[in-house]
Amino acid sequence: MNTEILPVDKWNPDERVLDYAAGILKEGGLVAFPTETVYGLGANALDAGAVLKIFDAKGRPADNPLIVHVSSREQARDVAIVEDRAEALMERFWPGPLTLVLPAKSGVPKEVTAGLETLAVRMPDHPVALGLIERAGLPLAAPSANKSGRPSPTTAQTVYDDLAGKIPLILDAGPTEVGMESTVCAIEKESLRIFRPGGCTLEELGKFAEKIVFETEGDLSKSSPGLRHRHYAPQVPLVLYDPEARKPSFFEKGRIGYIGMNVPPFSALRVIRFDSPAHFGRGFFAALREMEKEVDLIVVELPPAEGIGYALRDRIKRAAGG
Known part of the structure; x- marks a missing residue:
C-alpha cells in the first residue's frame, strides 16, 4: 500500500x-x-x-x-x-x-x-x-x-x-x-476518576468535582484506552532521574542521553532541555525518538507533580516500563 x-x-x-x-x-x-x-x-x-x-x-x-x-x-x-x-x-x-x-x-x-x-x-x-x-x-x-x-x-x-x-x-x-494525549476520566457519584492524566490538568478538573481519584492501575485500567499494555517505549533503555536523589554511578558509562529541564549533573553525550513543563510535554515524545538514534541509554528527569507534570510523569514512567 x-x-x-x-x-x-x-x-x-x-x-x-x-x-x-x-x-x-x-x-x-x-x-x-x-x-x-x-x-x-x-x-x-x-x-x-x-x-x-x-x-x-x-x-x-x-x-x-x-x-x-x-x-x-x-x-x-x-x-x-x-x-x-x-x-x-x-x-x-x-x-x-x-x-x-x-x-x-x-x-x-x-x-x-x-x-x-x-x-x-x-x-x-x-x-x-x-x-x-x-x-x-x-x-x-x-x-x-x-x-x-x-x-x-x-x-x-x-x-x-x-x-x-x-x-x-x-x-x-x-x-x-x-x-x-488527552486526560481520560469517568464520572462517579461524588468524584471524577482519572484513568489517564493528560492535557486537561487535574487542577482544572478539580474545580468541577468534590473529589478527584487518580487511578491508573489494576482492573480499572481495563475501562480506559491506553493503559493495559506498555506504551511510549524508545528503542533503547530509559531510566528515571529524580533531581532530589543521589547520582547513580552507571550514568557515567556508555553513550548517555539526557532529557529534562535542568542541567544534568553527569556527563551526557546528548542533552535535550526544555524551559517549562508545557514545552517539556509538547516535545517529550519527539525527543525520545530523536535521542534513541544517538545513545545507548536515555535518562529522563521527572518534572514536578503539578499541572501537565502529572501527565509527563505518567508517560515517562510507562516509557521506562513502570
Missing part, C-alpha cells in the same frame, strides 16, 4: 483535501490526522471492519478500547448516554484534551469498546480534526497513529515512520500543540 502525505493548513484546511480524506473513511479506510494532543489514526467508529484495520495497522491488542472522536456534543449523544454532569464537563472543556468514559449506546461495535459497556468519547480542539469529522459525517475511532508501544506521534513524519505502507493517507498540519 502506498501511503500519501497531504499538507493541510491548520487554520484554513482545504475542503478538497478534507473531502478526499472523508471519502476514504466512508469507504472503510484509515486516515491519520492531527489533533491538539497527538496525531490520531481514524476509522469509522460505527464500522467494525474499519475499526479492526486500526488494530492491524498499529499491531495493537484488541482488548484495548478506543477513543471515539466527535465534532459536537450532539454527535457524542449519538454514541453515548450523556447525563447532566457530563454535559457540564463538555460545556467547560470541549473542544479540548478531555476524554469522558460514558455508558455506550447500542450500535457501537464491541471492537471499539473492547466488549465493555462504556465508551471513551472526546471532541478534539483542532480545525483539521473537526473539519474531517464533519465532512465524513461519522464519529471516528482514533487511537494514536503510531506502532503500538512506541512513543506517540506529534508530527506527520513520525506517523509515516511507523505506519508507511499500512495506511493510505496522512494529513499533515505540522507539530501538535499539547504533545500529550
